[in-house]
Amino acid sequence: MSKRIDKSWLVVESIENDEHNRCVDLFSRPDGTYGFEEFRRDPEDEGVWTPISYYSAVAYTSREMALAAARKNVAWLYERRQRT
Template sequence: MSTRIDKSWLVLDSIENAEHDRCVDLFRRPDGSFGFEAFRRDVEDAGLWTAVAYHSGAAYASKEAAVAAAIGAVSWLAQALAARSRR
């Protein structure tokens, strides 16, 4: 888990792209707000997930609102979610 995700936040979902080198985590904070963060995993990082943006600072009232914001911010996410729903 990245240090960008606070240990008090509950990760609700982790969505990877088809290549398994990009990921978005959706989480809930103890105050009831929701958020997301985008990550990458590269060989030069020893395979660890590294945050690629500062999305985790934004707070949303619902998981659905966080997902909608993530889809708007992360270019590959809509396609990954569509592929997941076809499984």
Template structure:
């Protein structure tokens, strides 16, 4: 898990890109809010997932709101989810 994600946040869904070098996690916080973050995994990082942006700072009232925001913010995500 990235150090950007608080260990108290529960990951509810994780979607990987077709090349398996990117992923987006949707998570719930203890306060009832939701969020998301995009990560990359480069071979030279030995499998470690590294945050790509600071999306995890935004809060959403529902999981659906967080998912919709992730699809708008992460260019590859909507295509991957529609094929999945």
């Protein structure tokens, strides 16, 4: 788990890109809010997911709102949605 996702937060969905080198984690917090963070995985990092953005500080009132914000802010996730 990333250093940017608090241990008390529960990842409810992890969405990877087609190349499996980027992902977005949607998570819930104990206070009932949701958030998301974007990660990358590179061979030189031995496959460890590394946070690449600072989205996790923002709180949303629902999972759906966090997902909509992720789709708006993460280019590859937005493009993936447009293809489906």
